[in-house]
Every structure is written in C-alpha cells, then in structure tokens.
C-alpha cells in the first residue's frame with residue numbers, strides 16, 4: 829500500500845512532504861493499516877483497510893452494527909489518536 833501521512837498536530841491526512849500543508853507542522857507520521865480515523869463532519873469512525881492514491885478504504889460499523897467498507901478521499905479524514 830502506498831503511504832499516506834498524517835499530521836500529529838491537526839490530525840489531517842494527506843501525502844505530506846515533510847510538512848503539513850494544513851497547519852505547517854513538521855510532526856508528520858505514516859498512516860498505517862488499521863489506524864483509527866474519522867470522517868470529518870460525520871459520526872463515522874473506522875479503521876484504515878487500504879490506501880489507493882488519495883483514496884482511503886475505511887472499515888466501519890454503524891449504530892445498527894452493520895459493517896461497511898467504503899472509500900473516502902484522504903482530505904475528508906482525520907486521524908483519531
């Protein structure tokens with residue numbers, strides 16, 4: 829899987845080149861498989877299944893206990909610490 833990164837300070841996810849393009853922090857880490865993320869502006873919280881270019885496949889369980897696998901754009905996501 830090609831690596832995306834996340835920013836430790838603002839939690840945004842993208843492919844950063846040593847510096848966060850949202851908050852200019854240099855605390856950048858790799859986004860790994862199974863990392864917990866949430867979809868910004870929603871209650872969806874899940875885990876990273878796979879990454880393809882700027883799309884991140886998320887596994888999540890809704891309030892009715894249904895399991896979903898759905899791709900989201902990296903810019904819609906935030907890392908959960």
Ligand SMILES: [Zn+2]
Nearest residue numbers: 835838848851
């Ligand atoms: Zn940042």
